[in-house]
Structure formats: structure tokens, C-alpha cells
Amino acid sequence: MASITIRGVKKNYAKTQVVHGVDLDFASGEFVVILGPSGCGKSTLLRMIAGLEEISEGTIAIDNTVVNKLEPRERGCAMVFQNYALYPHMSVAQNIGYSLKVAGVAAAERTQRIQAVARVLELEHLLDRKPMALSGGQRQRVAMGRAMIREPKVFLFDEPLSNLDAKLRVQMRSEIRKLHRRLSATSVFVTHDQVEAMTLADRLVVMNGGRVEQVGTPAEVYSRPASRFVATFVGAPAMNMLEGTVTLDGLSLLGDSRKLNVSRTGLPVGSKIAVGIRPEAVRMVAPGTPGALAATVDLIEELGAGRVIYVDLDGAPFSVVTSEIVHPEPGSTVGLQFAESDLHFFSSESGARLDVFKASVPEPAPAIL
Amino acid sequence: MVERTPILNFFTHLILFVGFVFCVAPFVIVAIAASHNLKDVNDVPMSMLPGSDFWINIKTAWTTADLGPKLLNSFIMAFGVAAGKVIVSALTAFSIVYFRYPGRMLIFWLIFITLMLPLEVRIVPTYAVVANVLEPYQTIMDLTGLSWLIEKISGVQVSLSLGLLNSYSGLILPLVATATGTFLYRQFFLTVPDELTEAARMDGAGALRFFVDILLPLSRNNMAALGTIMFLWAWNQYLWPLLITTDQSHAMAVTELKQLIPNVGGAPEWHIAMAGTLIVMLPPLIVVVLMQRWFVRGLIATEK
Known part of the structure; x- marks a missing residue:
């Protein structure tokens, strides 16, 4: 479990800036969902936390340690990728256990931990299969197992459900939620799907155009959208x-x-x-x-x-x-x-919320003339 | 679109068959000639029915040209070239595709240029280098006055010399240093999804670990294809081995075939020459048959 502190983080690719200064605090054990349309910089932000992308400006701290210069493996994060990114030539067990193998964990302990993770994810009967012989949902589970086995401080999810069909997505959603309750590791989940975001999040971060538009619980974001963008982006229709x-x-x-x-x-x-x-x-x-x-x-x-x-x-x-x-x-x-x-x-100009009725007593009567 | 009509089927098979006959006919003639005796092989026209002296001819060819050690030499060289290529190309392609460092593109183009300078073109300088590997360094030291300086100070005359003529390294190394394999790997590495690299990074694998654990197993088809091609290519080398092996103990099977070809004024023993050809042809044939499945996959498929 770890808290994450993001201060003034910017990201430039050559001359274009894609993240324009983000400040966020994620509490230890919290499930945070970053929601936004494609190209809003949410994945970039996640990848900067993971260490896969360099931070152009600002700092990211995990457990109060600035990790800007640390390699991904030193940050204690595990990541679930959108396309699962399973190693095609390794069996399920090898896929799940690879990080332990790299870390030099003894074979006996490795097998034991792989078994434990497989039991949680109901993958025990698939351990000898290659990823090619798995269904989408099973691959997804293996990808999660690979992240879980390291017992990371932080879980990062990069749109992990977007390649699944609708029914499986709902099922995996609740499984991720259950898993989080069980492991209670700090989780950051990136998605463009607002239903996913609303159902999973303890706290929701809505991003647009490389900026944070609003941070709040799903209910807050829904009932008091901070900007016109959030208002139209969250909620369907x-x-x-x-x-x-x-x-x-x-x-x-x-x-x-x-x-x-x-x-x-x-x-x-x-x-x-x-x-x-x-x-x-x-x-x-x-x-x-x-x-x-x-x-x-x-x-x-x-x-x-x-x-x-x-x-x-x-x-x-x-x-x-x-x-x-x-x-x-x-x-x-x-x-x-x-x-x-x-x-x-x-x-109309800035799109910011105008709290015009903050002081006034709510009118119960219909207000239409 | 695949069309299937009886007439088309017939014609496609006809074309295939004609092509097959064209390819195989020379080999059949060689095999038949190798089975005749001295008289029959020189008949005009030569009888197209196999004779009875096949094994005798093979044995004669084997002993006359002393093919045993020659085949071993050829095998060591071809295997060395193939293995060297597979390893060196994988490493260079890995460096070019996965690392960002200054001068990367320059190195890429330098490697590319070697494609346009095959061994035959640069055979004289290459021979000079192999004759004394340290010659370029000697030249540099002479030109910069470094050897003069050393001689003045220590009284020792600098004369670097390391000859690779008549050695396996001399045979193999110049043939390894070309770019073909690097490009084959490069194309393959570019198709490996980035997420796989990132997943390995998240799993804590460093660059070399990723290379050995993920990239190499994924490229085994490529390795098989490249290895096979390079084995055949090296096996069939003629000019280079001829040039640098003056010593019989390092002679190659392919170059030694010349010994079996009848001299002017000698007996026209074409049956022996053909038998020797068959023997020398056999190892690459075996390699192709064994590796064929991998080889084809490595060249055409983008298996994920």
C-alpha cells in the first residue's frame, strides 16, 4: 500500500505538450479511476507513474519518495496492459511467474506463489497453456495474475477491459473490484468508459486536453460537475x-x-x-x-x-x-x-461551473414559464 | 481470392510440374552420370538408365579428393558462419531497434552500406586484413608517429602481426560481417508489440534479460531461416576459401571438387566428378530438409 503524490507534472513530446501540469494526491489503498476521452493524456499520466514514460517536468512520489529517476522495477508498481501483453512463448504459469524469476526467487517458492495467485483468479487448470490457447477473459486474468504475484504497492490498469465483450467486461469489472477489496493496494485505473469509471472508482479524476477537470467521488462528479466538459462527458445520455x-x-x-x-x-x-x-x-x-x-x-x-x-x-x-x-x-x-x-x-467562455444557487434556498416549484 | 476450377487446377499443376522438371533434371542427370562406369559416362548420348557403379564411384570420389576432412572443414566453416551471423545480427538489430543513442542512424547506415559491398568487391583489402589483422593499427601507429615514439623511449620496435590465413577464424569472420541478417531481425523486432517490452520492464527485466528471455525465443523462426540461408551460402563459398587456404588441411569440400574434374589429357572420369558433386551437395540438402518448416515460417509468417 502506498500513497501517490503528483506535483506539477508535465509531459512534452518534442515540441508538443500533452500533459499541462497535473497535481493529484492518491491516498493509500484508494481505487482511483482516471476518466477522459482518448488523447486527453490519461494514459501518458499512468505511464509516467509506472516509469515507462519520462516525466518532463514536475515530480511523482510514491510513498513520499520521488520516483522520477527510478526504473519501473524499482517503483513497486505493477501494470495491466490494454492488450494484456502476455509473453506468447511462455505458458500461463511462466507468464505469471516471470517477474519472480527475474527477481531470483527460488523455483519452489515461485511455484507456490503462482499456485496461490492462480487459485484466486481461477486459473489453476490453465497453468500449462500458452496465451494463444486462452479466451479474452482468461488472458485478462493472466495479465492480472502477472501483476498480482509481485504483491505491488501500486496497481496500474491501462484500459484493461476495452478489448473484452460487453458481458465479460461487466464480470471482470466486479472481479477487479473484489480483488481490490481483498488486496487493498492503491490502484489507478485508466479508462474512457464512464460506466466503468463510475462503478469502480473510490475517487474519479476527469481529464481533458492534458488537464485535470475535476476530482471527486463518482456521485460528486455526477451531481456537481465542475465544468461543462465534465457535465457532458459523465452521464449517458x-x-x-x-x-x-x-x-x-x-x-x-x-x-x-x-x-x-x-x-x-x-x-x-x-x-x-x-x-x-x-x-x-x-x-x-x-x-x-x-x-x-x-x-x-x-x-x-x-x-x-x-x-x-x-x-x-x-x-x-x-x-x-x-x-x-x-x-x-x-x-x-x-x-x-x-x-x-x-x-x-x-x-459560456471558460466552461467553469457557476454556483449561482449556492446561497439561495432551493425552489421546490417548477421554474418554467 | 482462390479460384478452384478443374481446368485451372490442371494448368496450375502443369506449370508446377514443368517447373519441377526444370529444377530437378540437372540433379537427375548428375545422379545417373554418377552411377555409370568410365565407358558409359562418355557415350554420346549418355544412357539415361542408371548404371551399376554408383557406390564404387562414390567411394572413389571420397578417397581421391579426401572428402572426409574437407567436408568437416566445410561444415565447421558453414556452421561457424551461420552461428556467427545469427548471434551478431540479433545483437546489432537489438541495439538498433531498442536503444536510442547518439549516432544510431549513422551506425544503421554503415551497416546498410555493407550490403552494397559484398566480399567479392572488397576482397583485396579484406585479404590484407586477414593476412595481418593488426595491420590497420600498425599503420595508424606509424602515421601518428606513435611507433616512433615508443621505439625512442623503450627501444622496442613496434611490429604488430596476427595472421589468420589458413585458419577457421580467417575463413569465418569476414563472411560473418555483412548486414543481411541484421535487417531480417530488425524487421521482425519492429513487429514485436511495444507493450511486450513494457511488460518486461514492469516485470523487472533489464535489457539483456528481455533480449534473452523474450526476444530470442520469439525470433526462433527468424534464427532458423537466417541460419539455414547462411549455412547454404557459406557452404557454397568458393572464392574466399580458395584465396586464403593455401594449406590442404584447411581446404573446403566445394573448392576441392576441382580435383575430381578431369584434367586435360587425363582420363575423362566424369562419373567420379559427378559422384563427388553428389556427396558435397548432400549436407546442405539435409539442412534444408530438416529446417524447411521453420525456414519457411521465418521468412513469410508474422506469427503472433
Whole structure:
């Protein structure tokens, strides 16, 4: 178990900078997920922790020891790769035990530890096979076994589930979680899949364009996204965003075509803002209900447990998730209602969250005019 | 796309068969000639039915040209060249592909240039070097005045000399120093996924450990292919062994075949010459047959 401290870490490739100064603290035993779109620098950050990538600027410390100049093997990290990276010419047992062999552990002890790891991962009957003769899920397990056997201080996962099919992914997800509970080693898991991120993480780090956008528990990130990027990236379907302008008595949305009465925003009149509302927080009501926004139904996606209704709000796309069994005809008009407390406000320029209602009492009543 | 129609099948097989006959016919003629006696082999046209003197001819060829030790010499040389190539090329390719150091590209191109300078082109300087390996150093010392200095100070005249003529190292080393193998390995190493290298680093394996434990086992097909090609190539060398082995005890089988070829005015013993050819042909043939499976895989497949 070890804590990880990242201070002002930057990464340059030749002239382009891909990580622009990251500060993070991972507590000992924590399961941290770094979430972000491809190319956001999350894998680079992970590889810098592992020691596979040089740190251009800043420091990374594991257990308060700066590891910038240490070789991967000296850092006490183990890594699970996206493509498993099993040695194709070695059997499962040899793959798992290779790090011990390199470290000069005696054959007898090695066999014993391989057996122990294989038992945990249910690989005992496969120990003599070559990776070629394994299924995707089994390969994944071998890759995890290879990381586990060293009893590392830190586990690093580089999108390890992205090559598995959907069902196996769910299964491996819970296995990783169980494994973490059992070993309680500090784990850093990189993914672009938000479901994976939400379900696995003790703490979530959302990255975009080489910067950290938000750090928090999955619930925090979901309910109080720190930026417009986080708001639209976390949650499926994505949060609805409407452009608006602050007026004397509230907001005008969608180029003055709609008005939204909200309590004091504290923002200067005329400032441009983005208003976000989760599809799950929108209620669909009969058209013409007082206080409801009228919208035209475009498309319905049936999910079984619920359905996503895509509507058109004066030209702006908008989605609603409902568990009610409703099947509005495409082209028909519906009413939309939501509470003021469910609205998120972001600066139009910087995309940063504007906590306009921090001081105000939440309004229970629907706020739509 | 693979098309399968009876007519196409017939034609493809016909083409294959014609090619096969073209390739095999000379060998068949050699084998038949080797089985005739002196009179039959000189008949015009030579009878295409095998004669009865095959083993006698083989025995005569063996003793006349003293092929036993020659074959051993050839084998040592060919094996040495093949092994040397396999090892040296693997190491150079490993260095070029996996390490970043100043002058890497320069070294790469220097190796590349040797492809354009086969032994036959640089045979005179190479001979000079083999005659005295330390000659270049002597020259450098003479030119810089270093040997003069040493002579003045210690009174000892510097004269470096290490000759490799008539030795196995002299036969083998110049043939090892070419680039073909390096490129074969380089191409293969470039296909090895980076993640494998990184996994090995995470597992704590250093560069040499990674090379021995991961890279070499993965490249055994390449090694087999390169080894086979180099064995054949070295076995068939003629000019170089002829040039540097003045001593009969280091003569090669291929060069010694000349002894069996009838001299002008001598008896036209072509049956013996052909029998000797068959003997000398046999070892490379065995190597190819044994290594064929690996050899083909190493050249065509990118097995993962």
C-alpha cells in the first residue's frame, strides 16, 4: 500500500505538450479511476507513474519518495496492459511467474506463489497453456495474475477491459473490484468508459486536453460537475446544454425564444451562460401543462427498463430519460418540466461551473414559464 | 481470392510440374552420370538408365579428393558462419531497434552500406586484413608517429602481426560481417508489440534479460531461416576459401571438387566428378530438409 503524490507534472513530446501540469494526491489503498476521452493524456499520466514514460517536468512520489529517476522495477508498481501483453512463448504459469524469476526467487517458492495467485483468479487448470490457447477473459486474468504475484504497492490498469465483450467486461469489472477489496493496494485505473469509471472508482479524476477537470467521488462528479466538459462527458445520455443570457428577472434561453424564471443568479445582466439539465431530471408532462416547455418528439430509444426520448426544443436537441411507460409519437408535442435545483450553470467562455444557487434556498416549484 | 476450377487446377499443376522438371533434371542427370562406369559416362548420348557403379564411384570420389576432412572443414566453416551471423545480427538489430543513442542512424547506415559491398568487391583489402589483422593499427601507429615514439623511449620496435590465413577464424569472420541478417531481425523486432517490452520492464527485466528471455525465443523462426540461408551460402563459398587456404588441411569440400574434374589429357572420369558433386551437395540438402518448416515460417509468417 502506498500513497501517490503528483506535483506539477508535465509531459512534452518534442515540441508538443500533452500533459499541462497535473497535481493529484492518491491516498493509500484508494481505487482511483482516471476518466477522459482518448488523447486527453490519461494514459501518458499512468505511464509516467509506472516509469515507462519520462516525466518532463514536475515530480511523482510514491510513498513520499520521488520516483522520477527510478526504473519501473524499482517503483513497486505493477501494470495491466490494454492488450494484456502476455509473453506468447511462455505458458500461463511462466507468464505469471516471470517477474519472480527475474527477481531470483527460488523455483519452489515461485511455484507456490503462482499456485496461490492462480487459485484466486481461477486459473489453476490453465497453468500449462500458452496465451494463444486462452479466451479474452482468461488472458485478462493472466495479465492480472502477472501483476498480482509481485504483491505491488501500486496497481496500474491501462484500459484493461476495452478489448473484452460487453458481458465479460461487466464480470471482470466486479472481479477487479473484489480483488481490490481483498488486496487493498492503491490502484489507478485508466479508462474512457464512464460506466466503468463510475462503478469502480473510490475517487474519479476527469481529464481533458492534458488537464485535470475535476476530482471527486463518482456521485460528486455526477451531481456537481465542475465544468461543462465534465457535465457532458459523465452521464449517458449526455447532459442537455442550452445557451442562455442572464436577464433582469431570470434567463432567456435559445436566443430569447424561451424565458426561464430563476431566483437571483448574482450574475451581471447580459452575461452569456450555458444551462445544463440531466435527461434523468426532466419530467415529461402533457403538452400545455402550466409551466412546461413545449417540445417536438424526434426519436425514442427503448432501453427496456426505461426509454430515452429525443426531442427538439426550438431547434436545440434535448433528451429525456424516463422510466414511465410512455410512447409519444415522433412528431407529436410534449411538455417538459424540471426543478430549478436540478439546473447546472456554466460560464459560456471558460466552461467553469457557476454556483449561482449556492446561497439561495432551493425552489421546490417548477421554474418554467 | 482462390479460384478452384478443374481446368485451372490442371494448368496450375502443369506449370508446377514443368517447373519441377526444370529444377530437378540437372540433379537427375548428375545422379545417373554418377552411377555409370568410365565407358558409359562418355557415350554420346549418355544412357539415361542408371548404371551399376554408383557406390564404387562414390567411394572413389571420397578417397581421391579426401572428402572426409574437407567436408568437416566445410561444415565447421558453414556452421561457424551461420552461428556467427545469427548471434551478431540479433545483437546489432537489438541495439538498433531498442536503444536510442547518439549516432544510431549513422551506425544503421554503415551497416546498410555493407550490403552494397559484398566480399567479392572488397576482397583485396579484406585479404590484407586477414593476412595481418593488426595491420590497420600498425599503420595508424606509424602515421601518428606513435611507433616512433615508443621505439625512442623503450627501444622496442613496434611490429604488430596476427595472421589468420589458413585458419577457421580467417575463413569465418569476414563472411560473418555483412548486414543481411541484421535487417531480417530488425524487421521482425519492429513487429514485436511495444507493450511486450513494457511488460518486461514492469516485470523487472533489464535489457539483456528481455533480449534473452523474450526476444530470442520469439525470433526462433527468424534464427532458423537466417541460419539455414547462411549455412547454404557459406557452404557454397568458393572464392574466399580458395584465396586464403593455401594449406590442404584447411581446404573446403566445394573448392576441392576441382580435383575430381578431369584434367586435360587425363582420363575423362566424369562419373567420379559427378559422384563427388553428389556427396558435397548432400549436407546442405539435409539442412534444408530438416529446417524447411521453420525456414519457411521465418521468412513469410508474422506469427503472433
